Amino acid sequence: DGGITQSPKYLFRKEGQNVTLSCEQNLNHDAMYWYRQDPGQGLRLIYYSQIVNDFQKGDIAEGYSVSREKKESFPLTVTSAQKNPTAFYLCASNKGLVHNEQFFGPGTRLTVL
Amino acid sequence: KNQVEQSPQSLIILEGKNCTLQCNYTVSPFSNLRWYKQDTGRGPVSLTIMTFSENTKSNGRYTATLDADTKQSSLHITASQLSDSASYICVVSAGDSNYQLIWGAGTKLIIKP
Numbered sequence: 343d344g345g346i347t348q349s350p351k352y353l354f355r356k357e358g359q360n361v362t363l364s365c366e367q368n369l370n371h372d373a374m375y376w377y378r379q380d381p382g383q384g385l386r387l388i389y390y391s392q393i394v395n396d397f398q399k400g401d402i403a404e405g406y407s408v409s410r411e412k413k414e415s416f417p418l419t420v421t422s423a424q425k426n427p428t429a430f431y432l433c434a435s436n437k438g439l440v441h442n443e444q445f446f447g448p449g450t451r452l453t454v455l
Numbered sequence: 456k457n458q459v460e461q462s463p464q465s466l467i468i469l470e471g472k473n474c475t476l477q478c479n480y481t482v483s484p485f486s487n488l489r490w491y492k493q494d495t496g497r498g499p500v501s502l503t504i505m506t507f508s509e510n511t512k513s514n515g516r517y518t519a520t521l522d523a524d525t526k527q528s529s530l531h532i533t534a535s536q537l538s539d540s541a542s543y544i545c546v547v548s549a550g551d552s553n554y555q556l557i558w559g560a561g562t563k564l565i566i567k568p
Contacts, residue, residue: 384558385499451496
């Protein structure tokens with residue numbers, strides 16, 4: 343059963359804590375992305391990766407970090423430096439960077455208490 | 456500044472009726488325009504992708520149109536069903552790569568029985 347999985351579905355964090363959101367895909371896709379979605383706004387790109395061991399900052403990378411040690415996995419860490427981390431986080435992937443349809447995971451809702 | 460604006464912000468219609476959602480964009484350069492459907496609390500799912508030369512594209516009861524001269528697109532939903540209740544997001548690619556996507560804020564569609 344191919345697809346993108348994200349875990350956990352809901353995550354609660356105390357201020358000052360780092361948390362890591364998981365994203366795994368078994369679609370053999372090269373490119374992976376992390377987006378943030380806030381109410382009433384379009385998706386905003388946090389980080390993306392074209393190949394293993396390489397990733398690039400998106401439009402709102404401050405306070406976030408990623409790694410791409412395996413093709414299938416692209417975890418996102420929300421650090422304490424992110425001032426307003428409460429949001430819905432979406433992971434996506436596609437075969438290549440160019441034109442290809444993006445496939446999204448089910449999302450993780452992060453709430454800072 | 457590259458922008459994608461969608462209207463209306465929200466829409467309520469009765470089951471079985473048709474509706475049309477609008478998307479205006481000021482994105483340059485233009486590569487392609489996409490429509491996504493996003494159920495509440497889930498990741499977006501692609502409905503259509505249109506390039507500059509395509510005026511219309513259908514996916515079942517969904518038909519998207521593109522007027523590249525006026526920089527407008529519409530998504531027409533025919534014979535609406537309760538399962539069509541979702542947010543519909545217009546996305547314009549500002550280049551050849553998926554990290555150059557400009558996301559609209561979406562139209563929230565509610566279908567009432």
